[in-house]
Amino acid sequence: MIANYLIGLREGLEAALVVSILVAYLVKTGRRDRLAPVWVGVLAAVAVSLLFGALLTFTSNQMSFQAQEAFGGTLSIVAVGFVTWMVFWMRRTARSLSKELRGRMDAALAMGAGALIVTAFIAVGREGLETSLFIWSAIQATGQNTQPVLGAALGLLTAVVIGYLFYKGAVKINLAKFFLWTGAILIVVAAGVLSYGIHDLQEAGVLPGLNSLAFDVSGAVPPDSWYGTLLRGTVNFTPATTWLQAIAWLVYIVPVFVFFLRPTRTPVAQAPVVPAAAPATNR
């Protein structure tokens, strides 16, 4: 029960985090009308994942291991692209907000509407197939044992609750802090997703170096412990990390953070603007 619970929690946590940041962002910038595309993306991802998981579980259809890993790995790297885009899209809006240039923000949002669906879809769908295979196997087991499906459901539910609480907290903090912290969190999450995607592609044999480990702390951080679960579910920390994963993680996170934290250029006004530094007074 506990073990199944932790799998459900781990698989749901990262998606819950990204979606809750997306929703909090839209609510904070007064664009609740843009929430619909986000939920469309989320529901579509859940539906597609469950459908394909069921097809693979209950019919004779099979997906080879390599295809599954290559699919998961590629989707992860696509997800990194979308989450990175989201970070800088939010950052640009923060700048516009600070100068009360509503027109520019509206333009950014208009462009983002379609991308909102895709971002939400990818955030949830990335691990969706694997999660759905796990859920269907738990459902299959209910004949003999209801513990697996109960544990899995409670784990996913906990992930959603954590996402909701995170959202509640995020809408309360001031806008400057919001953009800084959520941006930083998303960058760390995206770096983890990249590293995870690289590992999938290494397992599929698309990329080399599966067995040259940079470090292995599985002894100190067992993957099936609750803290291992939280680390894996949020920042995709794998206790046994290959060199290629570690290098990709660093090559992504260092420049992106430098770019994210650099002072915002101000094309209109001369006043120096720290990223997302100006709190919006009436939002």
Place this chain on the structure above:
Amino acid sequence: MLSRPYAAVLFLGALSPLLASCGGDDAGARSASGTTVAVAAGDDSCDVERTELKAGAVTLDVTNKGSSTTEVYVYGEDDGRYTRVIGEVENIGPGTSRDLDVDLAGGSYEVACKPGQSGDGIRTPITVSGEGASSSEQSAYDREIELSTDGKTITGLDGGASSGERIEFTLTNGADGPRVLEVKNPDGGVAGEVDVEAGATGEVVVELDAPGTWQVIVEGDGLADLVAQLPVA
């Protein structure tokens, strides 16, 4: 405002790679001819129902009977170590079952259960007989044994070998017709074979995965087999 058609297009767009990746895998065709092997994974056990298999599609039906989450791998050989991932299924929660589908060519493999999802796992060696044993991954070897035949005897096989060695057997065919070089393990199973035309040289790589008396056999159509013995310590 987002229009409905826009949403639908995006939805389908996101769907298409899934459909493509599923359809491109000749789904369904493989399971009909495949073998199913039950694997019972416990917290400190990993019982593989059968360890001698025929080449082709194999489904490992894994049931987690332990109390921690497990994952199961099939490893192929790479430079004498079983590190190449042939197939893997993760997130097998306690009390649940998952299928691991792999396509195995002839050769030796290891099945690993990893309770707690870490470490090298509990390994079970499996042997797959049949075609495909001479694929490129199998070509690395420890040493060469050069054999020749004149149609009446096999020469070049002196001394023994050690268990675990990978040996490339080459046969120079000095007989007047085509011959087949075959290497059999102590159980009589064919570990490798190669066709050699008259006047040509052929080679096959065999891993001596068990001690005992191995046999090197030269066969010709309608002729008595020439047999030489290879003691493996």
